[in-house]
Amino acid sequence: MATTAMPHPETAAPAAPTGLWSWVTTTDHKRIGILYGVTAFFFFLVGGLEALVIRLQLGAPGNTLVSAEAYNQLFTMHGTTMVFLALMPLSAAFFNFIIPLQIGARDVAFPRLNAFSYWVFLLGGLFMNASFFVGPLFGADTLSVAPNGGWFGYANLTSSQYSPGPNIDFWVIGLQILGIASLAAGFNFITTIINLRAPGMSLMRMPVFTWMSFVTQFLIVTAFPVITIGVVFLMFDRFFGTTFYNVAAGGDVLLWQHLFWLFGHPEVYILILPAMGIVSEVLPTFSRKPLFGYAVVVYSGVLIGVVGWGVWAHHMFSVGLGPIADSVFSASTMLIAVPTGVKIFNWIGTLWGGRLEFRPPMLFAVGFVSLFIIGGISGVMHASPPADLQQTDTYFVVAHFHYVLFGGTVSGLFAGMYYWWPKVFGRTLRDGLGKLHFWLMFVGMNLTFFPMHFSGLLGMPRRIYTYGPELGVATYNLVSTIGALLTGVAMLVFLWNVLVSRRGAAAGPNPWNAATLEWATSSPPPVYNFSVIPTVKDGLPLWREGGMEPSPLPAVPPAPIHVPGGSIWPLCTAVGIVVIGVGGLMHQSLWPSLGTALAGAALTVVSIYQWAFEPFEV
Amino acid sequence: MARAFSRRFRASPWLAGLVLATPLVLAACSGDPYPQSTLHPASGVGEAIDALYRNIFWWAVAVFVVVQTALVYTLIRFRARPGGPEARQIHGNTLVEITWTLAPAAIIIAIAVPTIRTIFDVKGDGPPDALQVEVIGHQWWWEYRYPALGIATANELHLPQGRPVVLAITSADVIHSFWAPKLHGKRDAMPGRVTHLAFTPDSVDTYLGQCAEFCGASHANMRLRVVVQAPADFEAWAARQAEVAAVDSTQALVLAGEAAFKKIRDPGAHSCIVCHTMAGVSGGVAGPNLSHVGSRSTIASGLLPNDSAGLARWLRDPLGEKPGSLMPRIDLTDDEIAALVAYLGSRK
Helix, strand or coil: CCCCCCCCCCCCCCCCCCCHHHHHCCCCHHHHHHHHHHHHHHHHHHHHHHHHHHHHHHCCCCCCCCCHHHHHHHHHHHHHHHHHHHHHHHHHHHHHHHHHHHCCCCCCCCHHHHHHHHHHHHHHHHHHHHCCCCHHHHCCCCCCCCCCCCCCCCCCCCCCCCCCCCHHHHHHHHHHHHHHHHHHHHHHHHHHHHHCCCCCCCHHHCCHHHHHHHHHHHHHHHHHHHHHHHHHHHHHHHHHCCCCCCHHHCCCHHHHHHHHHHHHHHHHHHHHHHHHHHHHHHHHHHHCCCCCCHHHHHHHHHHHHHHHHHCHHHHHHHHCCCHHHHHHHHHHHHHHHHHHHHHHHHHHHHHCCCCECCCHHHHHHHHHHHHHHHHHHHHHHCCCHHHHHHHCCEHHHHHHHHHHHHHHHHHHHHHHHHHHHHHHHCECCCHHHHHHHHHHHHHHHHHHHHHHHHHHHCCCECCCCCCCHHHCCHHHHHHHHHHHHHHHHHHHHHHHHHHHHHHCCECCCCCCCCCCHHHHCCCCCCCCCCCCCCEECCCCCCCCCCCEECCCCCCCCCCCCCCCCCCCHHHHHHHHHHHHHHHHHCCCCHHHHHHHHHHHHHHHHHHHHHHHCCCCCC | CHHHHHHHHHHCHHHHHHHHHHHHHHHHCCCCCCCCCCCCCCEHHHHHHHHHHHHHHHHHHHHHHHHHHHHHHHHHHCECCCCCCCCCCCCCCHHHHHHHHHHHHHHHHHHHHHHHHHHHHCCCCCCCCCEEEEEEEECCEEEEEECCCCEEEECEEEEECCCCEEEEEEECCCCEEECCCCCCCCEEECCCCCEEEEECECCCEEEEEECCCCCCCCHHHCEEEEEEECHHHHHHHHHHHHCCCCCCCCCHHHHHHHHHHHCCCCCHHHCHHHHCEECCCEECCCCCCCCCHHHCCEECCCCEECCHHHHHHHHHCHHHHCCCCCCCCCCCCHHHHHHHHHHHHHCC
16 A cells, blocks of 8 residues: 555655654554564563573572462463563564565555554563552462463463462553563564565575565464464463363363464464574675575475474373374474575575674574574473483473574574664664674574573473472482572673663664665665665575666655655553453453443444545645 | 684584583483483383383484584575685475485384384283272372272372283372373373383382372472382282271370361361271261371371471461462461371371
8 A cells, every 4th residue: 555656745865753653553564663673672582581580499409589380480481471572572573673675665555554552562561460569459469360371371270270460461451461472473474475565576586585474474363363262261261260171160271272282383483483584684695695596495384384383282192182182293303404405505505605703693592503403402402202202390400492483583683683673673682792792692592591401301390489498409409509600690791782872873784794784774764665666686686687676775765755744543552451351350340341341342442433534645 | 824714613502502401411311310200110110111212212313413514504505705605506306305204204114113012011900910990189288099909099109010000090189290200101080080010110219209180279389209118018018008097095185186186177178087098987078098198208288297397387387388278277276286286197
């Protein structure tokens, strides 16, 4: 809609509006990307602080820094925050900022829906975290009503019988709110990538980051409905006395596990595929050569996404589904190692014969490959059901998925931050501090998570707030805690780098001499992204003679450009949805609850109506 | 030269990590310091799982060494140097790519075959003459029933050495997971479902374990012991458990304890007999069967030693010892606690 050049009398090159209101009403994908990034990084720090408290508690056997009840809230919120409020939306920050630029579009397909996604995410995240502070409203203490059933929220522990307080209500409602944001964004990016690619950008000329993000969006729009169904069942059980998970009334606790992991495993690929995409951009740029086996990397990403749907019961081997089911899910899980291994070899193939420059983005990308190998190997180890009977629910698994999600996803996301920082802000982050950040994080994360392989194999279960000295795992836990503190220092170095790099030299349009379209426009890009939409002739348009036309892009748009105007209604709609959620929290008292929910619904409906009939102007 | 060496050294922290880890792995195999280790099995099934794990472990080490070495070598060899060669503009190589697709596939098959064989070894059915034990998870303790022997106990599972045993596992409330690593992997205890573990304990020993599925506030405190005894010792233990232990009426403190145990308190749920079974006295089922509590080595599902001090601590403040405990804090006088300690300790 707003993405084609249209006659516009006022100005040929609209300037970005300024001021707080312009940010609240923004529909510019770049600003929404920045908002996503800042918010998600804030939640990343919150989740990281929760992890530090967890590590301090476990630093010594029998430690009493936090109570059992507080610990259970901390690990639940650490997992929930990192998955839903930090890593997914950090990826979304890159989807927003980078995808339209990589495919040569002026914005996403539905700019206001994009703003709506962000505001729902922000308010949903605040809603979930408000649970730490609002205990007194429920006649309880502060720090006592945050979700405490684990990020996996197993029925029937999460039923009102065994978790009567508002803790699980925050989780159940918060997840539904956050799901709305993810679904809206997923459909938006699928539409954007299918419809708004620049002329000549065939699917197999698309940058790998956009490709992996494309696969991710399909996983999001198919996986989130599954968790939503599971969570709605749970909400109905808790609020209205239905019996989906109530064994005494004929329900089944395993139903939840199937629904949760049917979502939960694709979710793992939702978290890792964008990072794989980032790495597939960074390695070629700093090797000065194209990605080795582009088509195979793309196809293996698609294959991971597809097969990722057929492996969920490997989270349930200890349930005892029977030898046939265990064998099938074991085989499908091991199968994923093949496309994953192929990707790793292709990345090494990309490095081979290159001219490798170890700037910070490259360090993090190489760190991703190295650490992800370890997480991948331990993943195959517990794809074997008999071995998994010993490993599941122990620190061995904690080690495994932190190598994937911290060593993998977080390293990949930092690679993306250092790589695209000059594009987003026009200034490059400092190399020296970036290298210090990388090495502190690399050493810190290995110190934290490698010993967990041992503490797990030696019999330390997950999700325990205390353990006895007799297990013999005290030293491993102490080392893990020291590593976590070191990782925390690494994050401070990053924040310091962000602060001091504000006054760096201007980066220019293409500071890394990279190949893809986002580097063809200025840094930061103008509000309309490209002065003219280029025609793409090659998968590496900036590295090939005649890879795009015109080249370079004219500094001033030759024709007027229409960009989408701001709108307050996405925010108002999001507020309405969260008010409905607040009504749900009050379900113990019928009329206040119903009244609040109806007020929220009214705000939502009015806002959507205003949104639909809003005049479409700059 | 020195610079190249320092680069190499810096680039291979993995090698250093592996070297450091080796003694740890060896230490882990020595047994005693790690009573809950998965790496020191004491049953046939445990050994089958361990053998499979070790098989996969060495494949993992091989893949780790080969791939990380390839990565580090590539990083060193092709690092940008002044005057070094330009990058070679290669897009791919079909033969190489087919090879490195088939290589992981071959390794996966090598792992999958013994995996699937072992899956059928551990599926949980024992011979018809196996000892049947019902394991019931509760927030936050374990109940064990021996239907053929007509006895029930809690938290400390007694088994005879060398006889196959089948555990039929379920839950009275939320999902738990029964796990005694040296004897077998874990199996979930779910309300409304019965799952099974089958194994034959090899040697006389006491094995530690604990609940492995998050089950609420005191998940960390839901520990267990498996006491494997020589067959004759087990028979003697089972025979004692089947008897109603007589109260030693010559000891005033024990008699006072029995009276305190039987006392109806206000609220009613604060009376011992409402929740606990004591053979010949009461039949409560909410808490552990206490008929022979004096014969156990620990109380509070393995949290406290079963001695006068431990019992007194538990009676004084169950919630302080085990957060969320369903046993409430009961207003007991010091005299009552001393009497109850004597009485419970006498129930051997």
